[in-house]
Amino acid sequence: MSAFGKFGLRQVINASGKMTALGASAVHEEVAQAMSEAARDYVVIDELLVAAGREIAKATGAEDGCPTTGAAAGIAIATAAVIAGTNLSRIERLPRPVGGPDEIVLQKGHAVHFGASVTQMIALGGGTPVEVGHANHTEKAHFTDAVTERTAALLYIQSHHAVQKGVQSLETLREIASAKGIPLIVDAAAEEDLHKYIALGADLVCYSGGKALEGPTSGFICGRRDLIEACRAQYKGIGRAMKVGKENIVGLLTALTRYGSREDGGEEQKRRMELFLRQLDGIPGIKGGIVQDESGRSIFRAKLEIDLAAAGVDAKQLIRLLEAGNPAIYTRNHYSNIGIVFIDPRPLLPGQEQLIADRLRDIIVKGNRT
Template sequence: MSDVNKTLFRYIPSVDEVLNQPKVVSLLSSIPRSLVLEAVREAIAHIRDEITAGNLKELRDGNFRDLLTGQVVDRTVQNAQKVNRPNLRRVLNLTGVVLHTNLGRAVLAESAIQAINNAASGYTNLELDLNTGKRGSRYAPVENLLTCLTGAEAAMVVNNNAAAVLLALGTLANGKEVIVSRGQLVEIGGSFRIPEVMAQSGARLVEVGTTNKTYPTDYRNAITSETALLLHVHTSNYRIVGFTRETSIAELVALGAEFGLPVMSDLGSGSLVDFKTLGLPGEPTVQQVVKAGSDVVTFSGDKLLGGPQAGIIVGKRKYIDRMKKNPLTRAVRIDKFTVAALEATLREYLEPENALGKIPTLSMLTAGREKLNQRTIDLCEKLRRRAGDKARFNTVETLSATGGGALPTAELPSLAVEVLPLDLSVTELAGMLREEEPAVIGRLQDDRLILDLRTLLPGEDDLLADVITRVLERGGVAAH
């Protein structure tokens, strides 16, 4: 170790000295002392590492104590502010993926957000029947809405669709056989697969048919005295095209009636809107599947429905009532915030035009190209005016995606802003944007940052421009 480094080490301030500095004292008014103390220790450790590595050559002349103290204090402020920031943070989604699982999937409608606020700000009648004054059901606020909207006899809600499938299979087929087409043994999010969920439920899987073709006779030939259920799984996250044949729900219902077996349909990303009428690929609606005769239908609340995370189960009352009595129901039940948000979301569907305009998922999927293009052009021009000396900004054609394992063949043409920074790499720019408040997440593509405004919420354009400008002005210095 050089003599200069030994000198620098002697002048590193102590923890108490740093805590008494005015900038650090001011932190203590808004940040817990334990977090500030941790930030001080990390800052001092960082300065020690920098001295050891010989990276503080600029301190070779001058007042060592003041200069080192200043660096430790500045680092402490940065560390404390960072560690005090919530781990779950607001993000501006510029990926163009509407139902982005990593970013929380569906953005809630304003009415749903208000409903959550109301539920959080005081007590609610979550399990109290206000008419009788007796204990009620937490499904009551949404059950009538679900039956009204879908045409089903009864409904209940659990915490996600995997739980809905698990509960349904465990209630109706525990220890028994469930017949399903080999082409429908899908893998859902997080590497969970239908066969694994089925095994966990206690049901025994019976595969029939082939990957691309399954006939009603395949199911018929597999039915035994041990068969409890015929299962249809909608391949919501992929499509098999070409030489194919799938047994329809109506065909399964007819077969189930013949043998006295219930038919269950797992829709995955269930929709209450016919997307074909909106110029998007067709997706079976919950109403259509119920009308076709399915005894039990399961689907998600936070995908195409545009609500909170939930697993929704609708169908024949005798089956739903059995599920409600299953002990597993308590383990997968929803809380008051889900009830509130789901009720508000479902109420929007009572007027279909309201749903298209007020539920962000539907608004993004059906956004008009002309309006979207003009919004993108306006942002691009604003960025050129404010940060044109720091990066090149262009508009480029791109394709947005539905995401969330829904509408896998849908192509959503969009116009995006292409950012090519001049003072730092695209990877560095993307990293710095993730550290901002709010964080900005775009798409890295061919050494470019692509910003797709389809998934940028109304009113966020100026905020996005502010964040990008701020980061580019810091440039390569902050990145290193």
């Protein structure tokens, strides 16, 4: 019985991705062992935060780093850092800043909901979100017109949730931020390249530890030394409610070390999905293919197009049936409204592709829909 089964919870097969709602990642044994050892020992947390920053810097090419509970907390803490700095009185007033710049400017197509609202994360850090442009069209002038003496930073969201066309590039925001003398914050929560955004000139970059890194529930901010010092200082303020435990910091750092020696998994993902699609042979109403992640990451998924007339169920009905079972099977469903379901191989444990294929056959061929 699994750790969750002991509490009466169903088994979950995660074919959706590194999703917070499903527990993000199943960590490697080495990460789990490191966390177990850290959980049974003691450390001066302030010293651990500084040491973690050094390791994060090594892994990202940044000047320094700060561990967080996740990328969402990273946005809030980075916001607080550019508003309050290391001034304790200002830190303690957040999220209601008194005096000084507090506006965080982002394009409307980046004001996304990722399970919560990006603009709410800004507000938690004491920032006033200023959305510019339109959902699918932003010009450089929208940013230059919006930057005033109240602007604390620009924010760029690198995510599949964000609008992918008609928006201004990170390079354009870097140019504006540099010209205006204000920081540029990048949310790169699930991104795989830990060096890219620092190399492109971002001042602070927020990552998730439980997504591409396959670490525990955690995250980190990397960037300019002075701003990272200000990030750590927020643990005396709003960051206190977002503090990350010793075991999760150690798990994050262990995952970072493992990540640095990883191989590109794209070819293996394609191989697994090709085998999976062959297991669907003979199931009517499913047309399969392999596609790359829409944001350009080296992630390859199986794309299943569901034909209602042939399958007897549409994509949304199929999703509900998969999720209602035990094990509950969760797929990637951003395009279910047009009859498409995706299978993400990254979080699948060995043999689970076969379980998914068997359940699809059970639903469509055998008509078992209870």
